[in-house]
Amino acid sequence: MAGTIKVDIKRQSNPDAAPVTERFEIPYRKGMNITSLLGEIAMEPTTADGKASTPISYDANCLEEICGSCAMLINGKARMACSALVDKLMAETKDGVISLAPLSKFPVVRDLAVDRSVLFENLKAVKAWVPADGSYDLGPGEKQFPQIQEQRYPLSNCISCTICMEVCPQFNDQTNFVGAATIAQVKLFNLDPAGKQLKEERLRALAGDGGVQECGYAQNCVQACPKQLPLTEAISDVSRDVIVQQVKDFFVR
Incomplete structure (x- = not known):
């Protein structure tokens, strides 16, 4: 496994803003899930090309697939961020880059958070x-x-x-x-x-x-x-x- 994890995140600062994609690169740790990956980005929100950014907005609560709030599109599929393991996600990508996006059928509130x-x-x-x-x-x-x-x-x-x-x-x-x-x-x-x-x-x-x-x-x-x-x-x-x-x-x- 590589020493870093690359992740492309579709972001939107507010419901009316145009969406943009930012790439982040964080150190690899065994056993990470998408929730912990987003937590790593929040501690130092800097894009892969060195530009200062902001923590990713997303819904989460229980962190154990009970509350249902952290659903999002992960590598193009609707999944729970808390139970989506980085190691498995890296294995299914062709270019080694994990992609995150908000659910597509609900109004975006901000970034990965949607109004359900x-x-x-x-x-x-x-x-x-x-x-x-x-x-x-x-x-x-x-x-x-x-x-x-x-x-x-x-x-x-x-x-x-x-x-x-x-x-x-x-x-x-x-x-x-x-x-x-x-x-x-x-x-x-x-x-x-x-x-x-x-x-x-x-x-x-x-x-x-x-x-x-x-x-x-x-x-x-x-x-x-x-x-x-x-x-x-x-x-x-x-x-x-x-x-x-x-x-x-x-x-x-």
């Missing part, structure tokens, strides 16, 4: 929560069978990283598709004994503009998901439930 609030707006639209009236004692909840728990647990591992939305060809301004993460959360809460109170409302929301019918089943989402959620299975199940709900609504009008 669309996901949370989508989750609000489908009421992705368990309804509870007050904090008083409601008594014992409905029992949940182990078979249902086994279906719900993988879906509960979603970290809202939006990688599934980034790689989805249907997620764009033309379709307004809500994306796989939102649909998977609908299945999660519809299976919940308490959350199913809002099941019909969630299904009706997904029958509207940008709903589950916009999915083209490219299956990019399930391949790219860092937590290996059964996204295509969830989309298929929710699609069926949406159709059944539409039929029910048609006959009760």
Whole structure:
């Protein structure tokens, strides 16, 4: 392994600024990930050609692939910076230069940080929560069978990283598709004994503009998901439930 790591970073000082690419070169250390690489740059933000620069702006929190905030394009692929290891990234490049860029389908805030609030707006639209009236004692909840728990647990591992939305060809301004993460959360809460109170409302929301019918089943989402959620299975199940709900609504009008 070479004594230094070269990294090209696509930067943007504000949402309206023109993007530029800066190259940095830092000393190699075994076991580094992209987060630690960005930390090295922050300690001495000087480009490879000796020009003074500024630390890279990016989102991060847990540093252990739980919070989902550090998603970015690394060597052209949507990945988590905290779990992207430099040694593996160097091996997959032809010229030995790692490239970093912000996710392409979300508005840039600055550098590698993007505004992913669309996901949370989508989750609000489908009421992705368990309804509870007050904090008083409601008594014992409905029992949940182990078979249902086994279906719900993988879906509960979603970290809202939006990688599934980034790689989805249907997620764009033309379709307004809500994306796989939102649909998977609908299945999660519809299976919940308490959350199913809002099941019909969630299904009706997904029958509207940008709903589950916009999915083209490219299956990019399930391949790219860092937590290996059964996204295509969830989309298929929710699609069926949406159709059944539409039929029910048609006959009760």
